Amino acid sequence: MTPPPTPVSVAAPGRDRGPVPGTTRADWQSDQEVRWCPGCGDYSILAAFQFALPDMGVRREDVVVVGGIGCAARFPYYVDSYGLHGIHGRAPAIATGIALANPDLSVFVVGGDGDLLSIGGNHLLHALRRNVDLTILLFNNRIYGLTKGQYSPTSEQGKVTKSSPRGSEDAPLHPLSVALGADATFVARTHDMDRAHMVETFRRAHAHRGAAFVEVLQNCNVFNDGAYAEITSKSAREEMVIPLRQGEPIRFGPDGSRGVVLDPDVGAVVVDVADVAEDALLVHDETRDDPGIAFALSRLAPNPDAPTPMGVFRAVERPVYGIATSPGPPPGRDALGALLHSGSTWTVG
Amino acid sequence: MLDDTDVTVGGSGGKPSEEVTGVVIRLAGDSGDGMQLTGNQFTAVSALAGNALSTLPDFPAEIRAPAGTLPGVSAFQVHIAGHEVTTPGDAADVLVAMNPAALRAELPKVVPGGTVVLNTDAFGERDLRKAGYDVDPRDTGDLEGFEVVEVPMTSLTVTAVKELGVKSRDAERSKNFFALGLLCWMYHRDPEGVRSWIRDRFNGKDQVLAANLTAFEVGLNFGETTELIPVTRVVPPVVREPGTYRSISGNTALSWGLIAAGQLAELPLFLGSYPITPASDILHELSRHPGMGVRTFQAEDEIAACTAAIGAAFAGDLAVTTTSGPGLALKAEAIGLAVSLELPLVVVDIQRGGPSTGLPTKTEQADLLQAMFGRHGESPVPVVAASRPSDCFDAAVEAARIALAYRTPVILLSDGYLANSAEPWRLPAVESLPDLRVGFATEPNHTAPDGTPEFWPYLRDPDTLARPWAVPGTPGLEHRIGGIEKADGSGDISYDPANHQRMTELRAAKVAGIAGTVPPVEVQGDAEDPEVLVVGWGSTWGAITDAVERVRAGGRRVAHVHLRHLNPFPPNLGEVLADAPRVLVPEMNLGQLALLLRSTFLVDARPVNKVAGQPFTAAELVVELEKILD
Ligand code: SF4
Numbered sequence A: 001m002t003p004p005p006t007p008v009s010v011a012a013p014g015r016d017r018g019p020v021p022g023t024t025r026a027d028w029q030s031d032q033e034v035r036w037c038p039g040c041g042d043y044s045i046l047a048a049f050q051f052a053l054p055d056m057g058v059r060r061e062d063v064v065v066v067g068g069i070g071c072a073a074r075f076p077y078y079v080d081s082y083g084l085h086g087i088h089g090r091a092p093a094i095a096t097g098i099a100l101a102n103p104d105l106s107v108f109v110v111g112g113d114g115d116l117l118s119i120g121g122n123h124l125l126h127a128l129r130r131n132v133d134l135t136i137l138l139f140n141n142r143i144y145g146l147t148k149g150q151y152s153p154t155s156e157q158g159k160v161t162k163s164s165p166r167g168s169e170d171a172p173l174h175p176l177s178v179a180l181g182a183d184a185t186f187v188a189r190t191h192d193m194d195r196a197h198m199v200e201t202f203r204r205a206h207a208h209r210g211a212a213f214v215e216v217l218q219n220c221n222v223f224n225d226g227a228y229a230e231i232t233s234k235s236a237r238e239e240m241v242i243p244l245r246q247g248e249p250i251r252f253g254p255d256g257s258r259g260v261v262l263d264p265d266v267g268a269v270v271v272d273v274a275d276v277a278e279d280a281l282l283v284h285d286e287t288r289d290d291p292g293i294a295f296a297l298s299r300l301a302p303n304p305d306a307p308t309p310m311g312v313f314r315a316v317e318r319p320v321y322g323i324a325t326s327p328g329p330p331p332g333r334d335a336l337g338a339l340l341h342s343g344s345t346w347t348v349g
Numbered sequence B: 001m002l003d004d005t006d007v008t009v010g011g012s013g014g015k016p017s018e019e020v021t022g023v024v025i026r027l028a029g030d031s032g033d034g035m036q037l038t039g040n041q042f043t044a045v046s047a048l049a050g051n052a053l054s055t056l057p058d059f060p061a062e063i064r065a066p067a068g069t070l071p072g073v074s075a076f077q078v079h080i081a082g083h084e085v086t087t088p089g090d091a092a093d094v095l096v097a098m099n100p101a102a103l104r105a106e107l108p109k110v111v112p113g114g115t116v117v118l119n120t121d122a123f124g125e126r127d128l129r130k131a132g133y134d135v136d137p138r139d140t141g142d143l144e145g146f147e148v149v150e151v152p153m154t155s156l157t158v159t160a161v162k163e164l165g166v167k168s169r170d171a172e173r174s175k176n177f178f179a180l181g182l183l184c185w186m187y188h189r190d191p192e193g194v195r196s197w198i199r200d201r202f203n204g205k206d207q208v209l210a211a212n213l214t215a216f217e218v219g220l221n222f223g224e225t226t227e228l229i230p231v232t233r234v235v236p237p238v239v240r241e242p243g244t245y246r247s248i249s250g251n252t253a254l255s256w257g258l259i260a261a262g263q264l265a266e267l268p269l270f271l272g273s274y275p276i277t278p279a280s281d282i283l284h285e286l287s288r289h290p291g292m293g294v295r296t297f298q299a300e301d302e303i304a305a306c307t308a309a310i311g312a313a314f315a316g317d318l319a320v321t322t323t324s325g326p327g328l329a330l331k332a333e334a335i336g337l338a339v340s341l342e343l344p345l346v347v348v349d350i351q352r353g354g355p356s357t358g359l360p361t362k363t364e365q366a367d368l369l370q371a372m373f374g375r376h377g378e379s380p381v382p383v384v385a386a387s388r389p390s391d392c393f394d395a396a397v398e399a400a401r402i403a404l405a406y407r408t409p410v411i412l413l414s415d416g417y418l419a420n421s422a423e424p425w426r427l428p429a430v431e432s433l434p435d436l437r438v439g440f441a442t443e444p445n446h447t448a449p450d451g452t453p454e455f456w457p458y459l460r461d462p463d464t465l466a467r468p469w470a471v472p473g474t475p476g477l478e479h480r481i482g483g484i485e486k487a488d489g490s491g492d493i494s495y496d497p498a499n500h501q502r503m504t505e506l507r508a509a510k511v512a513g514i515a516g517t518v519p520p521v522e523v524q525g526d527a528e529d530p531e532v533l534v535v536g537w538g539s540t541w542g543a544i545t546d547a548v549e550r551v552r553a554g555g556r557r558v559a560h561v562h563l564r565h566l567n568p569f570p571p572n573l574g575e576v577l578a579d580a581p582r583v584l585v586p587e588m589n590l591g592q593l594a595l596l597l598r599s600t601f602l603v604d605a606r607p608v609n610k611v612a613g614q615p616f617t618a619a620e621l622v623v624e625l626e627k628i629l630d
Helices: A041-056 A072-078 A091-101 A113-119 A121-130 A175-181 A195-207 A234-240 A292-298 A333-340 B035-048 B100-109 B125-130 B153-162 B168-172 B175-186 B191-201 B206-225 B250-265 B280-287 B302-314 B325-341 B368-373 B391-406 B416-420 B497-517 B538-553 B573-578 B592-601 B618-629
Strands: A063-067 A082-085 A106-112 A135-140 A186-191 A212-217 A241-243 A258-263 A267-272 A308-315 A346-348 B005-009 B016-020 B022-030 B052-058 B073-081 B092-097 B110-119 B147-151 B232-234 B243-249 B269-273 B294-298 B318-323 B345-351 B383-385 B409-415 B422-426 B480-482 B532-537 B558-563 B565-567 B583-587 B605-609
Touching: A041 A072, A041 A135, A041 A195, A063 A072, A063 A091, A072 A082, A072 A106, A072 B480, A091 A106, A091 A113, A091 A121, A091 B269, A091 B294, A091 B302, A106 A113, A113 A121, A113 A135, A113 A175, A121 A135, A121 A175, A121 B302, A135 A195, A175 A186, A175 A212, A175 A292, A175 A308, A186 A195, A195 A212, A195 A308, A234 A241, A258 A292, A267 A292, A292 A308, A333 B250, B022 B035, B022 B100, B022 B110, B022 B175, B035 B052, B035 B073, B035 B175, B035 B191, B035 B243, B035 B422, B073 B100, B092 B100, B092 B175, B100 B110, B100 B125, B110 B175, B153 B168, B153 B175, B153 B206, B168 B206, B175 B191, B175 B206, B175 B232, B191 B206, B243 B250, B250 B269, B250 B280, B250 B318, B250 B345, B250 B391, B250 B409, B250 B416, B269 B280, B269 B302, B280 B294, B294 B302, B302 B318, B302 B325, B302 B345, B318 B325, B318 B391, B325 B345, B325 B368, B325 B409, B325 B480, B345 B391, B345 B416, B368 B383, B368 B409, B368 B565, B368 B592, B383 B391, B391 B409, B391 B497, B409 B416, B409 B538, B416 B538, B497 B565, B532 B538, B532 B573, B532 B592, B532 B618, B538 B558, B538 B583, B538 B618, B558 B573, B573 B592, B583 B592, B583 B618, B592 B605, B605 B618
Parallel strands: A063 A082, A063 A106, A082 B480, A106 A135, A135 A212, A186 A212, A241 A308, B016 B232, B022 B092, B092 B110, B110 B147, B269 B294, B269 B318, B318 B345, B345 B409, B383 B409, B532 B558, B532 B583, B583 B605
Antiparallel strands: A186 A308, A258 A267, A346 B243, B005 B016, B022 B073, B052 B073, B052 B422, B243 B422, B383 B565
């Protein structure tokens, strides 16, 4: 599929410190041995990320990758920049501290569905609603991988795992719906089988000022193999991936024969274009201030067994957290003296 | 507590006045009655009058319990004197009770023969019943032995204030200013200071300002004209070292200590915090000072507050998180991360009664062992404690010094009593404050086998064992750190057993080594041949100091050591303990320091414990000292 066009390229002031030396993928590969299971979807995501970085126009020393705990959260070790591998769930909070302390940095958060939606769900919500200048990549494999195969907060109901031998009772969270519910200003989805789409999505997410949230559909070939096979495999994509293109009617399928319309009673629904007037198709506009239609699109395929929108759901501008309230540098001892002597004092002798 | 008196004629309004060396005043009313405001203002004018003082605010747990009931009573005690004082006083010489509930709750804290000033307008049948009195205590003999002064404060206030066109219900709310006026008259406080403070404080709210000013004047005048109070009292100023002084509470001093540390380290100060009693005032105070290079981040929870601070530390800020006991428990895993990352972090715990929600507005010192050991794994963290309100400033600077120099989280312990009580503070000369600059790494520190320079984040300084602090944005020093065990030196992930043993020992040795930069403990009192050595830490300093002096005045030999550093202990502590025939350890817990001293030094440290939500009084400790000396 073709990468989505870029409607607005929001420059990042503060990140602009003269010409940035060009880099290649190799410059972003650390010397650490990558220790994911052979065949894990994380490998292709890491590769796409390292391919995307040279396009982002950032210096190696200005990039910080923060992970929590989980397979995905090992990401920081493999990117040759600054990195912090924290504790379970807290990566968005750690990254918030980094971004507030130095707004010139490009701060990425990488985590899985357990890390960012279960133990760290709270921090994810607050990083998004505050619009902290972070790029958050959630690798959704719908399973706990590192702890060897328990159901996760995005696992489908009824999933049989080691901790749910009779099928899990929990209703799943839908990451994009959660992000839109938190009023995230940039929300996108991509998947581990399409490098070009990942590269472009990561690049756009990074260019966004404020909190950018990207769900990456990722295959855990050991504990949940084929979770997305019905939509992401090369042969299925034409029928099952709905590309979102800014300003265009939402269509997919052979010769664009299928499309999405808004039904006032149901929300977003997939139709055969032949059955509706062409101008009834929903025209995609990621810049809509109201997240309602983006939310409807995020509900289009609650499970990966139906046509699934891919691309940027929402990209709106809001003030970046912490910029307006940025304190000055510490003024020094004289100012301290003035503070100590401010207000009511008295002198003896 | 009225130590010495000397009656002369010629006080306020021509009434006789007597000079007293010290007096303890307790103000009590409903939590909505403004007793804390009144108490603080009386304290402020007393400080300006040059008195020594120490205060004890005593808040109810509820924001607004039903009016007139015992759980709603809010009290404020202040000890003013013409000599140095270290405690808010054992018991009150004067109680001002705004209603029967306040009288009932606070009368046990008044000395026999003390003065009880009652707002008689609040002694109706319903008010009495709400306080649990079947019969008016003025008619039962409950007040026998006290000097009772009955003043219709509410009606006198309302009558005067109503003339300004204020509705009676609003007018009533100024009655605490009447009480303040009366107290100022009784103790010869300069009314002009109060007047200008009222004008400032209520600037822009014309009617409230006029009402409060009027009530204050009526209170002053009532004193002048009433026959109820025949004698006024003068507390002379204390003789003090020359310098500029101000009145300061523990939480303000601590906030300013953190601000100071930012200036001394030349680093921005980052506070990650989640509101919690009694620590929130630090968040409030620091959020007022962006101009001092302070960023405050009110996080979504205690864990985010701490982890955001860790992120800020990684990025090169002086990072702080503030909380109370329950929050420290929530931060435990993150503090462990900071131990492993070896990043500077100051964790402030304003202790309160526990466990669980416990007594949120009351004081306790029961988090010492949590601070020492409340994490999984071998996770050594330096612990420092503040001993009096103004000392919170120095303790904060010291905590920051250790955190920065050793790249380690440091836990700074204060408590609810220190946080809210106030005392005069001689302002330090800013030039005399220590230099906390540590500098970031700027160059590679290692050479790879192929000869290329590289950066090893865990290559330690041989003296301090601190690792280099290389912040993102520094070219050439890109590196990854995390909570997984790291190889000694390179910082790469390592599961090697021998390496884990070595790293565990290195982290312990680094913290133990801080003792080399800690001054030896000073022994107060009878350093030579004491009969007993009292060892304390934290806010018990005032009560212990006072008690030790009283027992020494009785001819016994008593020494006192007060610990700023609880981990590591000061280098000479073992010797000092070994030289003492008896060791007494008063604490507001069930013996936590005593446990540490016993296990570390094999001494027979005898605990004296109080966990009643109130600080020790000196009198209580005198009793304990006399027991052990028997
Ligand atoms: S467990 Fe699954 S997600 Fe984790 S590394 Fe292996 S394949 Fe990848």
